[in-house]
Amino acid sequence: MATIETVEIPALAPERFQDILAERYSEFEVAMDKGRSVFEGRTVWNVNSTGKGGGVAEMLRSLLAYAKGIGIDARWAVIKGDPEFFRTTKRIHNRLHGAPGDGGALGDEELSSYRATMERNVEELAEMVRPQDVVILHDPQTAGLTEALSQRCETVIWRCHVGLDRPNDLAKEAWNFLRRFLGEADAYVFSREAFVWDDLDDDKIEIIPPSIDAFSPKNQDLEPDDVRAILVAAGILTGDASGEATYTRSDGTTATVGRKANLSGSSPLDPHAQVLTQVSRWDRLKDPLGVIEGFARHTHHPELHLLLAGPATEGVADDPEGAEVLEEVVRAREELSEDVRERVHIVSLPMDDGEENAVMVNALQRHSTVVTQKSLAEGFGLTVAEAMWKGRPVVASRIGGIQDQIVHEETGLLIDDPSDLAAFGAAVDELASHPEKAEAMGRAAYERVRDEFLGPRHLTQYLELIVRLTG
Numbered sequence: 001m002a003t004i005e006t007v008e009i010p011a012l013a014p015e016r017f018q019d020i021l022a023e024r025y026s027e028f029e030v031a032m033d034k035g036r037s038v039f040e041g042r043t044v045w046n047v048n049s050t051g052k053g054g055g056v057a058e059m060l061r062s063l064l065a066y067a068k069g070i071g072i073d074a075r076w077a078v079i080k081g082d083p084e085f086f087r088t089t090k091r092i093h094n095r096l097h098g099a100p101g102d103g104g105a106l107g108d109e110e111l112s113s114y115r116a117t118m119e120r121n122v123e124e125l126a127e128m129v130r131p132q133d134v135v136i137l138h139d140p141q142t143a144g145l146t147e148a149l150s151q152r153c154e155t156v157i158w159r160c161h162v163g164l165d166r167p168n169d170l171a172k173e174a175w176n177f178l179r180r181f182l183g184e185a186d187a188y189v190f191s192r193e194a195f196v197w198d199d200l201d202d203d204k205i206e207i208i209p210p211s212i213d214a215f216s217p218k219n220q221d222l223e224p225d226d227v228r229a230i231l232v233a234a235g236i237l238t239g240d241a242s243g244e245a246t247y248t249r250s251d252g253t254t255a256t257v258g259r260k261a262n263l264s265g266s267s268p269l270d271p272h273a274q275v276l277t278q279v280s281r282w283d284r285l286k287d288p289l290g291v292i293e294g295f296a297r298h299t300h301h302p303e304l305h306l307l308l309a310g311p312a313t314e315g316v317a318d319d320p321e322g323a324e325v326l327e328e329v330v331r332a333r334e335e336l337s338e339d340v341r342e343r344v345h346i347v348s349l350p351m352d353d354g355e356e357n358a359v360m361v362n363a364l365q366r367h368s369t370v371v372t373q374k375s376l377a378e379g380f381g382l383t384v385a386e387a388m389w390k391g392r393p394v395v396a397s398r399i400g401g402i403q404d405q406i407v408h409e410e411t412g413l414l415i416d417d418p419s420d421l422a423a424f425g426a427a428v429d430e431l432a433s434h435p436e437k438a439e440a441m442g443r444a445a446y447e448r449v450r451d452e453f454l455g456p457r458h459l460t461q462y463l464e465l466i467v468r469l470t471g
């Protein structure tokens with residue numbers, strides 16, 4: 001039996017963006033005023049498959065908090081599935097990115113398992129949703145709920161966070177698996193135009209890029225001494241710290257970092273070392289093995305260290321491949337020559353407290369000399385915007401939503417071919433060798449995120465879409 005989880009979200013005041021947005025805040029105020037009147041008496045439900053871990057959960061947590069701060073009854077429901085269901089949806093996820101994943105089938109058996117999970121969950125959801133409500137379903141795990149919920153309420157939106165710039169046969173196989181469920185949706189939301197599927201109704205298409213929350217524990221300002229204190233407390237840096245390992249939670253209270261990261265046999269970092277950092281889930285599409293090889297063979301800074309960070313795998317319920325990928329990364333490090341191996345650090349961040357995990361990521365990104373996201377496929381890549389917001393120079397693949405964030409040679413460096421490890425190494429060397437250039441890129445990166453990739457723009461687009469659909 002499915003037991004739907006509801007995630008409690010505190011309301012956050014949108015007025016905190018006034019100083020950051022300056023004159024652009026008035027545009028957000030107009031959208032908020034419309035939203036308050038249209039959503040009176042309605043609930044906006046967001047439905048996905050995990051309450052923590054990954055970019056979708058992070059975005060929901062902040063967007064719904066600001067929606068509630070506006071006065072909208074915004075709620076979050078998490079469906080339940082068994083291991084077979086999540087193997088199937090991970091297979092779909094990989095194929096939507098053009099990758100075979102585990103190479104398994106998407107046939108009748110997988111379809112039967114998927115349908116059964118949808119039926120178990122929709123029974124509970126139908127009891128929670130009212131006819132006047134709006135439901136936003138996120139990603140492949142929830143697509144099969146569309147038809148049944150469309151019969152229950154007047155507005156159902158399906159939001160696809162993943163895609164491929166040039167869809168191949170694997171991506172189209174995933175489309176065909178999911179398409180049968182989506183005909184009753186009132187709108188389809190994608191992160192970028194290139195991700196839109198063939199044969200969908202053009203009138204139902206909406207393009208809404210993702211965003212970050214400037215005030216969340218993952219992105220809030222931290223003093224340099226406090227960055228070091230947080231990383232020392234987590235066991236990631238050696239030595240003592242003069243600052244406080246504290247941060248501000250979303251509810252405004254102060255918390256202290258107390259849990260330790262798992263370093264998978266690697267040593268803590270010297271606080272004075274230059275660091276190249278990639279933060280991501282343990283996923284082959286993030287290409288952690290390629291990052292290790294590119295660092296080991298194609299960077300030429302003997303003082304530069306590589307840090308690969310991701311969530312503790314037991315804390316991410318909807319990703320059955322995470323532990324397996326982490327094991328591959330640990331083995332790849334062990335196979336390096338000793339002098340290189342000592343400069344490669346593998347960090348699994350505890351997931352017991354999502355906000356503590358987030359501030360560890362924040363501190364890691366702020367401590368980094370260069371941040372990378374050398375993905376083979378990427379829907380958007382929130383870690384890129386996060387690092388840019390912190391003024392870090394980023395080396396990343398020219399794919400998916402990453403290329404919408406980074407302006408090459410202005411706000412970061414893009415690698416045309418993610419498999420070109422020599423180009424990756426050269427880009428890292430360029431930024432590590434030219435700190436003035438890296439600093440200038442970081443300043444420009446911050447301004448780009450402020451103008452294009454913060455929550456008010458994202459929430460405004462959602463409000464305008466729903467106002468149009470319900471008007």
